[in-house]
Amino acid sequence: MATIELFNTLGGKIESLAPVGTPALRMYCCGPTVYDYGHIGNFRTFLHVDVLRRVIRQHGIPVEHVMNITDVDDKIIRNAAAAGVPIAQYTEKFERAFFEDLDALGIQRPEHISHATACIPDMVSLIQQLAAKDIAYQAEDGSWYFRIARFPEYGKLSKKDFDGIEDGARVDIDEYEKDAARDFALWKAVKPGEQSWDTALGTGRPGWHIECSAMATKFLGDDIDLHAGGEDLMFPHHENEIAQSESASGKPFARHWMHVRFLLVEGKKMSKSEGNFYTLRDLLLKGYRASAIRFLLISVPYRHQMNFTFKALADATNAVDRLRTFYQRMTILADLLKGGFDDSETATDPNILGIVEKAREDYTAALNNDLNTAEASAAIFELVRAGNAVADAGTLRPGVAVEILKVLDLFDGVFAVLEDRDAAITRAALAWAEAEGRIDEAAPELVATLAFSDADIDALVAERTQAKKTRNFARADAIRNDLLAKGILIEDSKDGVRWKRK
Ligand code: AMP
Ligand code: ZN
Numbered sequence: 001m002a003t004i005e006l007f008n009t010l011g012g013k014i015e016s017l018a019p020v021g022t023p024a025l026r027m028y029c030c031g032p033t034v035y036d037y038g039h040i041g042n043f044r045t046f047l048h049v050d051v052l053r054r055v056i057r058q059h060g061i062p063v064e065h066v067m068n069i070t071d072v073d074d075k076i077i078r079n080a081a082a083a084g085v086p087i088a089q090y091t092e093k094f095e096r097a098f099f100e101d102l103d104a105l106g107i108q109r110p111e112h113i114s115h116a117t118a119c120i121p122d123m124v125s126l127i128q129q130l131a132a133k134d135i136a137y138q139a140e141d142g143s144w145y146f147r148i149a150r151f152p153e154y155g156k157l158s159k160k161d162f163d164g165i166e167d168g169a170r171v172d173i174d175e176y177e178k179d180a181a182r183d184f185a186l187w188k189a190v191k192p193g194e195q196s197w198d199t200a201l202g203t204g205r206p207g208w209h210i211e212c213s214a215m216a217t218k219f220l221g222d223d224i225d226l227h228a229g230g231e232d233l234m235f236p237h238h239e240n241e242i243a244q245s246e247s248a249s250g251k252p253f254a255r256h257w258m259h260v261r262f263l264l265v266e267g268k269k270m271s272k273s274e275g276n277f278y279t280l281r282d283l284l285l286k287g288y289r290a291s292a293i294r295f296l297l298i299s300v301p302y303r304h305q306m307n308f309t310f311k312a313l314a315d316a317t318n319a320v321d322r323l324r325t326f327y328q329r330m331t332i333l334a335d336l337l338k339g340g341f342d343d344s345e346t347a348t349d350p351n352i353l354g355i356v357e358k359a360r361e362d363y364t365a366a367l368n369n370d371l372n373t374a375e376a377s378a379a380i381f382e383l384v385r386a387g388n389a390v391a392d393a394g395t396l397r398p399g400v401a402v403e404i405l406k407v408l409d410l411f412d413g414v415f416a417v418l419e420d421r422d423a424a425i426t427r428a429a430l431a432w433a434e435a436e437g438r439i440d441e442a443a444p445e446l447v448a449t450l451a452f453s454d455a456d457i458d459a460l461v462a463e464r465t466q467a468k469k470t471r472n473f474a475r476a477d478a479i480r481n482d483l484l485a486k487g488i489l490i491e492d493s494k495d496g497v498r499w500k501r502k
Pocket of ligand 2: 029030033212237
């Protein structure tokens with residue numbers, strides 16, 4: 001089977017990705033800081049890492065994937081203090097929301113999820129290893145720092161030149177200046193009122209960078225296949241992880257580094273500090289569907305920055321609809337065979353099997369080529385277009401529909417948008433908004449639409465079909481119009497009656 005080719009920030013070029021030394025590919029992705037709800041920029045990064053893990057698994061390679069949860073940092077401490085609650089109580093709600101959002105977006109759970117606060121002894125022992133080599137040193141206030149001057153390769157990931165690194169110039173906040181290489185905090189001595197741990201290093205709490213080095217090693221060993229995160233983490237966070245891990249082990253830390261580029265809004269990074277962000281929940285309450293949000297965020301390849309617009313989100317909604325309608329159409333055709341139908345005599349388009357095969361090849365080649373999700377979905381839409389045309393002409397054999405479904409299933413193994421969980425997800429978002437006293441943020445027509453469960457709608461649609469049979473057209477029309485007013489659209493087609501929420 002072809003290999004997965006992926007840009008490696010460290011090597012500066014596209015390289016083959018494969019596990020080394022173990023059957024599973026060992027990967028680490030920096031997880032969220034659970035101080036607030038994640039915005040869709042954060043999820044763009046997690047979604048592309050999800051695409052990667054799904055592609056790896058489609059290659060028959062198991063993955064061993066670790067994600068940290070940063071549940072102690074400056075922002076968490078500040079916000080928890082402002083709310084007057086312990087940090088664990090403060091982060092619990094945002095962590096729960098984070099996992100609900102991952103599920104809503106169809107992001108697979110990593111094999112290991114690890115809280116920073118659960119791995120303090122691992123971090124302490126890593127800092128002790130560095131201290132034994134005099135690479136970690138303690139400052140007067142009791143904090144521990146990493147001596148960057150002792151790691152000459154510092155800057156090799158971000159390709160920054162740190163000539164003349166000043167030994168002993170320190171920085172101890174979790175948010176760093178963009179360009180300066182300063183000795184960074186490994187362990188922060190306790191400050192009044194802050195959560196702290198009593199350890200062999202003294203009383204205090206870990207820095208952010210040591211978290212990831214310690215957890216990657218704890219679960220995956222000291223040389224891993226892949227490390228991923230958003231582009232902002234390349235420097236200094238990942239550079240610092242490399243410095244810590246490689247200084248301790250004497251081995252290269254991660255062979256492959258993947259960085260997902262930013263989601264932008266009108267040319268600016270979507271971020272909390274710019275105030276230009278949307279959370280998943282914001283969009284669900286406006287009536288956008290989780291599947292469309294997933295599709296939109298992954299449809300621009302990870303190595304391109306992506307500009308968020310509502311127009312693009314509306315287009316993504318239509319794209320997902322089109323895929324689902326096509327899938328249903330092919331399923332209805334393919335199901336004829338289950339009823340014992342023999343299609344060997346059925347009229348058949350001479351080119352369609354070639355088109356199906358080409359779609360499969362183009363799709364696979366696009367993903368193998370640095371996860372080109374745009375070309376991969378274009379290949380599938382070409383199949384949708386051709387398949388619909390042939391089906392319209394009445395020359396699509398059920399046997400061919402079976403082959404088309406196999407390609408669509410392959411596609412959905414990565415894109416994961418065909419199963420319609422949207423209404424249930426939106427309903428859960430509405431319940432959350434109600435509980436948080438934020439229901440007034442929800443679009444009113446959405447609240448009305450979701451007042452009907454799927455079963456209610458099925459029953460009304462069945463009643464309408466019955467009314468038509470008994471020529472009670474007034475009742476049939478009334479049902480259709482009532483549902484339409486609630487945003488539910490009934491479609492009569494030659495394959496039967498379908499409905500969907502607008
Ligand atoms: P945080 O919770 O802030 O630590 O961020 C979680 C992940 O989201 C990190 O990998 C960040 O690099 C990534 N991230 C933050 N902002 C954006 C953005 N606008 N677009 C894409 N990824 C982002
Ligand atoms: Zn990290």
